[in-house]
Amino acid sequence: MTTASKVTALRPELHGPAKLDAPRPVRTRRINREGYKINWWMTSLLLVASLTILVPLYFTISMALKSPEQAASGTGFAWPTDPHWENFAQAFELTNYPAAFMSTAFITVISVLGALAASSMVAYAIVRNWDKKFFRLSYIYFLSAMFVPFPVVILPLIKQTAMFGLDNPLGVAFIHIVGGISFNSLLFIAFLRSIPVELEEAARLDGASTWQTFRKVIFPLLAPMSATVGIFAFLGSWNDFLLPQMLIADPALQTLPVVQQLFQGQFNTNYSLAFASYLMALAPTLLVYLFAQRWIMSGVMRGAVK
Incomplete structure (x- = not known):
């Protein structure tokens, strides 16, 4: 028995030379892959x-x-x-690294979590209520706030934080959250417009409230943009020098960028200890980058199947 007879016997629907000689999709995909060239x-x-x-x-x-x-x-x-190698030990001791690190980490963690929560909810409210005038004006307000230079409002912020007892790391984190709402919300708004409304309608048909819809349906889909906003918030909080120096009244609660200035005097600078302290402050940032890189990829994969 020939090959064609065997195929016809096993698959009766494939009879005739036209169907037996038809090109296979696997072969077509292989040709497309072989035709791809790398620009070395x-x-x-x-x-x-x-x-x-x-x-x-x-x-x-x-x-x-x-x-x-x-x-x-x-x-x-x-x-x-x-x-x-003793430069690292001296810099560790002179800067009181554990206390400065904990203060910086506290501000950074609160700022990142607050930025993700506040900005995503603000963006969700604006996008899903775009037909209302108040929310369209809110979008214009946030957009215009990005053009206000920060040094213009630094002195009123210092006065207000002192009045409300926020001249501490918590006050610095609060200012980071509020100050970043404009930029972070615009990023979330651009991403939220690509999410179909039908997903929310299906959740509401199942009895979910607005908060449950946002928390269980929308916010997980924002993982790629949340990673981007989280990185911006982390870098802005961890490397910030101006706000902690101007707002924190207790020197024992100062952050790493502020305490590192003790190596710079009026007439000389101890470059060895300064660069050793820079490396110790850089280490947590590198670890966050290594962790965030994997998290961003997983967020992109989850957002691709939304």
């Missing part, structure tokens, strides 16, 4: 550009391991012949 010149250029981040990182590590005499001489790129 552009890939190499992007690889070299991404490696430039290693230059300032090497400079920071090199300066942190030098003595004050070695740091003051040369270009700074020469690797120290005798690394001074």
Whole structure:
């Protein structure tokens, strides 16, 4: 028995030469994959550009391991012949790193969680009530607030936080949340407009309230944009120098960027200890980036099947 006879016997519906000789979809997909070409010149250029981040990182590590005499001489790129690892211990002690780290971490965590909660709810209310004039005016108000320079309102903020007893890390976190609502809400608004309303209608048919619909249906779909907003909020809070310096009254509650200025005097700067403290403040940021990279990918995959 020939091959065609065997196929016809097993699959009676496939009879005739036209159907037996029809191209298979698997073969078509294989041809498309083989026709894909990689732009090696552009890939190499992007690889070299991404490696430039290693230059300032090497400079920071090199300066942190030098003595004050070695740091003051040369270009700074020469690797120290005798690394001074004790610079990290001295910077740890002089900056009171545990207390400064806990204060910075407290402000950052509250700011990130508050930014995600407040901005997402504000954006959801504006998008789903766009037909009402009040919410359209609120959108214009948030958009216009982004054009107000922050130094213009810093003095009134200092006065108000002192009046309400918020001249502490909690007050700094509150200002970060309120100050970031404009930008973060615009990001959430742009993403929320791509989510179909039918998902919410199906949830309401099942008896879900507005809050339950937002918490169980909408907010999980905002994972990709929540990751973006969380990174912006984290960097803005962790690296902030102006607000903690101006608002926090107790020096024992100051953050890492503020206490690091003690290495800079009027006539000299201890570069070795300063760069050692910079590296210790940089370590948590790198860990967050490594964690957030995986979380962003999982959020994109969840948002792709919404």
